[in-house]
Amino acid sequence: MTTLKIRHLTKLFGGVRAVDDVSFSVRSGEFLALIGPNGAGKSTCFNMINGQLAPNAGDIRFSGRSIVGLPPRAIFRMGVGRTFQIAATFASMTVLENVQMGLISHAAQLFGLWRPARVLHREPAIELLRQVGMADAADRACRELAYGDVKRVELAIALANAPRLLLMDEPTAGMAPRERNDLIALVKQLVVERNMAVLFTEHSMDVVFAHADRVIVLARGKLIADGAVAAIRDDPQVQEVYFGTGKTFSRRTAGHQAPRPCTDQSSPSPP
Structure with a gap:
């Protein structure tokens, strides 16, 4: 079943086509990687999908319904979750309270509370923290956590609306190799358990090639490749655009360092 369908999506910033006539789909239970050099249009594409930016042309359909023009909060409540390159949590609040706020928002209770927020949705919040391996830290303030643990809390918040589609913008940025693969x-386990569609951007090719079901590639706003991991890894055009040379992608397994690009202009920033 197709969860997200993008058709001829275009976004202009003055005379620059940040996203240029892009079309692709994401199916339920699919873990789809969106890759490309810096400035390729990946984050702009994400920001249009979840309503932060309006496209100049094209259509975005979620579960068969066009969501173009809807505000982010409406898209979130329809079942689209998102995590950000820089983790977005309330640093002074506890881990549990952060997830409770996600559940309160999903239930549209933010402006109608007659009980203290700390007593609402405690058990569902603890269950979400258990799923991401953070239940033991429920009473700790987020500011006390290591960055990899903050990313796990952000994932629990994103799951608070039981998303059918999860958008993850560079989820492993700033993390050590073992943390990011974990x-x-x-x-990937949650994708299988929930039959959830995931679209994620990622600069670590080891992560992409070890875990993605399919890969799509943007360059200068255009979609230049869409296919299975092996096909994308061996695609000469992708190698040329992504690395700035004809150098081939690494065939090494996850946990090893991917080959470094040879030019600064197209270099993905290492975490």
Whole structure:
């Protein structure tokens, strides 16, 4: 079943086509990687899908319904979750309270509370923290956590609306190799358990090639490749655009360092 269908999506910033006539789909239970060099249009594409930016042209359909023009909060409540490159949590609140706020927002209770927020949705929040391996830290303030653990809390918040589609913008940025592979393996497990569609951007090719079901590639706003991991890894055009040379992708397994690009202009920033 197709969860997200993008058709001819275009976004202009002055004379720059940040996203240029892009079309692709994401199916339920699919873990789809969106890759490309810096400035390729990945984050702009994400921001249009979840309503932060309005496209100049094209259509975005979620579960068969066009969501173009809807505000982010409406798209969130329809079942589209999101995590960000820089983790977005309330640092002074506890881990549990952060997830409770996600559940309160999903239940549209933010402006109608007659009980203290700390007593609402405690058990569902603890269950979400258990699923991401953070239940033991429920009473700790988020500011006390290591960055990899903050990313797990952000994932629990994103799951608070039981999303059918999860958008993850560079989920492993700033994480050590073992942390990032553990996090992506966890997300892949949740994809299978929940039959959830995931669209994620990622600069670590080891993570992409070890875990993605399919890969799409943007370059200068255009979609230049869409296919299975092996096909994308061996695609000469992708190698040329992504690495700035004809150098081939690494065939090494997850946990090893991917080959470094040879030019600064197209270099993905290492975490």
